[in-house]
Amino acid sequence: MSGSGSRWDGTARFYDLLAHGAEKRWEPAKRGLFARMRPDERILFAALGTGLDIVFFPPGRDIAAIDISPRMLERARPRVEAYPGRIEARCMDIGALDFPDQSFDQVFTSCTFCSVPDPMAGLAELKRVMKPGATLGMFEHTGSHLFPFNLLLEMCNPICRHIGPEMNRDTVANVRGAGFVIEAVIPHFLDVVKTIHARKPEGMA
16 A cells, blocks of 8 residues: 555555455456566565455565555564565555665556555656666556546545545556556456556666
């Protein structure tokens, strides 16, 4: 999760129950995305939440995982400890990452950028901590270009914004605007839920 830590702290107790159906539905897409985690590379995962995505990670990876909510991370601890590899879970805002420049070979996000208050600042921080040529893999809820879904999302957004996620973010355009090279966009539910594959250009510091 990202956004206000206190907002997500309040959701932590109920998050697994609320997300259970969605996790089952999106399991194949998430497994396909996380299968790209390479064992010989340093990986950043944002945002960890209660750790529901950990079961979809391949074993034996070296992962730095962040979340803005301390209570979410408390809930994630048993899953972190059970993972057959290394996960270093830290409380951190994606808009102000406490990692040196060019720290990571791969970055993954999962339903993260619908909740980041300033998505361009968050993407800029991800790009900063990525090595030149590093890959970005995202599983995200986004806005829709299809009628009537675009209209419905616009209508729901003012309410959803107060709960947590925004429903109409054009995350693909934001990733491109942040300077990443888009390699593939795979829709999973119309054009509302997508996997995005991108990379940081080789010559970019």
